[in-house]
Amino acid sequence: MTDTHSHIFLPEFDQDREAVLDRASQMGVNRIFMPNVDSSTAESLLAAAVAYPGRCFPMMGLHPTSVGKDFEKELRIADKYLSDYTFYGIGEVGIDLYWDKTWQEQQEEAFRIQLEWAHARNLPVIIHVRNSYEETMRILRDAALPGLKGIFHCFTGTLSQAHEVTGMGFHLGIGGVATFKNGGLDQLLPHVDPKWIVLETDSPYLAPVPHRGKRNEPSYLPLIASRVADLLSTSPLHISELSTLNSKLLFGV
Numbered sequence: 001m002t003d004t005h006s007h008i009f010l011p012e013f014d015q016d017r018e019a020v021l022d023r024a025s026q027m028g029v030n031r032i033f034m035p036n037v038d039s040s041t042a043e044s045l046l047a048a049a050v051a052y053p054g055r056c057f058p059m060m061g062l063h064p065t066s067v068g069k070d071f072e073k074e075l076r077i078a079d080k081y082l083s084d085y086t087f088y089g090i091g092e093v094g095i096d097l098y099w100d101k102t103w104q105e106q107q108e109e110a111f112r113i114q115l116e117w118a119h120a121r122n123l124p125v126i127i128h129v130r131n132s133y134e135e136t137m138r139i140l141r142d143a144a145l146p147g148l149k150g151i152f153h154c155f156t157g158t159l160s161q162a163h164e165v166t167g168m169g170f171h172l173g174i175g176g177v178a179t180f181k182n183g184g185l186d187q188l189l190p191h192v193d194p195k196w197i198v199l200e201t202d203s204p205y206l207a208p209v210p211h212r213g214k215r216n217e218p219s220y221l222p223l224i225a226s227r228v229a230d231l232l233s234t235s236p237l238h239i240s241e242l243s244t245l246n247s248k249l250l251f252g253v
Contacts, residue, residue, distance in 0.1 A: 001225065001240045002031040002247040003218045005092075005126065005153055005173055005200035008056060009034055009041065009048040012204040012215060021052060024218035031244065032218055033251065035059045035092035035126045035153075038066035039077045046085060057253065059089035061114055064096040064128055067107045075113060082117065088251050090118040091126025092153060095139075098130045108139060115143050118150065124250050125150035127170070133157060140168065149250060154202055159188040166196040171250060173200045176208035176216065179227045189231045198250070199224055199243040 003024070013020055024032070034056055036045050042060070049058040060081050062074050081087075093114040095107045118125035127150055129136045140148075152165050155172040162172060174197055177183040189197070199221055201208075207216035208223040222236060225243070229236040 001027075001029045001221055002033070002199065002244040003029055003201050003203075003221050004033045004151060004198045004243075004247050005175070006032045006034060006203045006218050007037070007205075008032055008203065008218065009044040010037075010204060011044075013217075017048070020217050020219070021055065024221075027219040027222050028240070029218045029221045030055060031057070031247070033057045033059060033088060033247070035063075035089070036061050036078070037063045037092070039074055042077070042081055046081075057088045057251070058085070059091045059126060060085075060087045061091040061093040061126070062110055063092050064094050064107045064111070065099070067103050067110050069106075071103075071106050071110050075110060078114075079117070082121070087123065088253060089124045089126055089150070090114050090121070091150075092128050093125060094128030094130075094153075095132035095135050096128060096130040097132045097135070104135075108135065111136075111139055112143060115140070115145060115148065119143075119145040119148050122147075126173075127152050129153070129155075129157075133161060137164065151198060151200075151250070153200065154206065156184060157188075159191055162188050162192050166193065171196050171198045171246060173198055174228055175200045175202050175224060176206040176212070176220070178224055178231070179208040180212070181209075186231055189228060190233075194232060194239075194242055195246060197228065197239075197243060198246050199228070199240070
């Protein structure tokens with residue numbers, strides 16, 4: 001199985017990272033894609049990739065909630081990392097207007113720049129969208145970057161939005177919200193072509209039921225696969241295999 005979005009490199013896992021990855025392997029989760037946050041997390045991201053080659057795949061980017069007055073410096077640092085190391089995607093990038101709109105203009109500019117990075121390097125982009133769907137789509141349309149691909153991380157939009165996103169060639173990252181009683185994904189997943197679905201945990205955040213509210217980890221991915229399988233009237237094994245195939249086609253590894 002493939003977890004397309006886990007922050008396994010964050011301090012929340014410093015005390016038991018090895019055990020967490022062992023549990024993931026025992027549950028069949030043997031591929032983990034790791035989106036960066038900002039310059040403060042880049043070294044721990046790379047350390048995890050070096051420690052677990054072939055299991056933990058690093059991606060580089062500047063998270064929208066880390067965008068502030070020094071965002072241009074942050075982008076220069078991320079760009080330098082991209083030049084010096086191998087990464088499998090650009091992320092986590094995007095627009096987050098849930099907590100604060102103070103830096104919206106800067107978030108949008110950082111998003112545009114990082115979309116161009118992804119296009120120039122032919123890498124998938126991992127897009128964070130929170131209270132910002134229209135803004136995100138406007139920037140994607142205006143950018144008009146042919147062949148751009150990626151994942152709308154933690155997708156929780158409407159069916160029409162899902163069709164719009166997949167129509168542009170982007171995958172839907174489906175995580176713990178799929179297991180929530182009022183998550184809303186039961187209304188749209190049965191109507192989405194499964195070739196656009198990839199599974200993710202977003203660990204240590206958004207743990208699925210019955211672990212909701214606790215630290216999330218990649219070993220919980222089968223719980224998400226099981227729920228998605230129920231919604232699509234198929235088997236967890238089929239969904240797991242399909243998601244992994246989709247991720248291989250997307251990331252090229």
